[in-house]
Amino acid sequence: MKRIAVMTSGGDCPGMNAAIRSVVRTALSKGVEVFGIDQGYKGLIEGNMKKMDNRSVANIIQRGGTILRSARSMEFKTDAGQVKAVNNLAENCIEGLVVIGGDGSLTGAKILSERYGVKTVGIPGSIDNDLCCTDMSIGVDTALNTIVRAVDSINDTASSHDRTFLVEVMGRNCGYLALVSAIATGAEAVLIPEVKYDIEGIIGKIKERYEQGKTRSIIIIAEGVGSAADFGKVFGMIGGFDTRVTILGHLQRGGSPTVFDRILATRMGTAAVEALLDGKTEVMTALQKTKVELVPFKDIIGLKKPLDTKLLEIAEILSR
Numbered sequence: 001m002k003r004i005a006v007m008t009s010g011g012d013c014p015g016m017n018a019a020i021r022s023v024v025r026t027a028l029s030k031g032v033e034v035f036g037i038d039q040g041y042k043g044l045i046e047g048n049m050k051k052m053d054n055r056s057v058a059n060i061i062q063r064g065g066t067i068l069r070s071a072r073s074m075e076f077k078t079d080a081g082q083v084k085a086v087n088n089l090a091e092n093c094i095e096g097l098v099v100i101g102g103d104g105s106l107t108g109a110k111i112l113s114e115r116y117g118v119k120t121v122g123i124p125g126s127i128d129n130d131l132c133c134t135d136m137s138i139g140v141d142t143a144l145n146t147i148v149r150a151v152d153s154i155n156d157t158a159s160s161h162d163r164t165f166l167v168e169v170m171g172r173n174c175g176y177l178a179l180v181s182a183i184a185t186g187a188e189a190v191l192i193p194e195v196k197y198d199i200e201g202i203i204g205k206i207k208e209r210y211e212q213g214k215t216r217s218i219i220i221i222a223e224g225v226g227s228a229a230d231f232g233k234v235f236g237m238i239g240g241f242d243t244r245v246t247i248l249g250h251l252q253r254g255g256s257p258t259v260f261d262r263i264l265a266t267r268m269g270t271a272a273v274e275a276l277l278d279g280k281t282e283v284m285t286a287l288q289k290t291k292v293e294l295v296p297f298k299d300i301i302g303l304k305k306p307l308d309t310k311l312l313e314i315a316e317i318l319s320r
């Protein structure tokens with residue numbers, strides 16, 4: 001393989017730049033040329049790509065977002081869009097593609113491989129941590145740290161005013177960010193899509209905690225459960241606690257990546273290039289325990305990552 005390309009697709013996440021840097025420098029070190037595709041499948045269809053060198057990825061390991069930018073492309077879901085994309089790869093003599101993104105982006109990579117014979121390797125990049133077979137995706141650790149910092153700040157003002165705060169966090173249909181941040185901030189309750197919730201039970205618990213002398217109460221709500229603003233209307237005044245709502249929103253997706261994400265992204269970038277040069281295709285780099293392994297797309301795409309039930313148990317016990 002003489003030339004490969006790299007793209008970021010779907011929702012961006014901190015650590016994507018570290019992964020791009022690793023792909024580019026690893027490939028160049030092995031005498032392979034690298035093209036960077038602008039804005040994921042959209043840029044691939046439009047032929048928007050440029051040759052990268054060591055300097056194109058200088059000074060980016062610490063930056064959030066993605067220098068290659070990202071997009072969601074409806075056109076790539078059509079046969080005509082896919083043919084345009086494949087033709088652009090062929091015209092530029094690109095033999096292998098590294099796709100950094102979530103489940104949808106990997107689905108696109110699988111199609112390129114299965115239908116058109118392009119060799120593709122995926123790197124899991126999504127704050128949601130909803131991709132199967134990898135303990136962590138790139139961006140998750142940074143997003144968690146951002147959420148925890150924000151909830152710690154909310155906690156300060158909540159306890160000064162005897163308030164309950166409902167904090168809505170991202171995660172699409174996955175409750176991982178909510179569950180882990182609830183444990184890390186000592187929240188009183190967490191609502192996640194994977195588990196049926198009991199609002200009356202939660203209200204009763206908050207009243208009880210107020211009577212026991214707690215000065216504030218934090219409830220983390222995963223966006224997949226519903227809008228925190230709607231829950232806010234149901235909660236109102238509980239015991240002596242008045243309720244306020246905070247929706248953290250897209251600030252969870254930005255910011256400088258943590259050391260964990262920089263290293264994970266760097267290791268996965270290297271593994272992805274090595275996999276392509278090894279002739280592998282339709283595989284994703286995955287963190288399993290402490291090792292970066294390769295997992296076939298068929299074991300990941302469209303599947304639901306099981307929730308760690310031990311974490312749920314811990315959240316329940318420690319919120320007393």
Ligand code: ADP
Nearest residue numbers: 010011041072073076077101102103104105108
């Ligand atoms: P993520 O990768 O974060 O899950 P999306 O689900 O939005 O984000 O997917 C990113 C892009 O991947 C889509 O905009 C589309 O271009 C491509 N994609 C997603 N699903 C498919 C599909 N079923 N067929 C072809 N391309 C897809």
Ligand code: F6P
Nearest residue numbers: 011102126127128170171172253
């Ligand atoms: O998949 C990452 C994510 O941030 C989800 O947590 C969230 O539901 C979604 O993307 C938001 O998408 P958009 O940036 O298109 O509003």
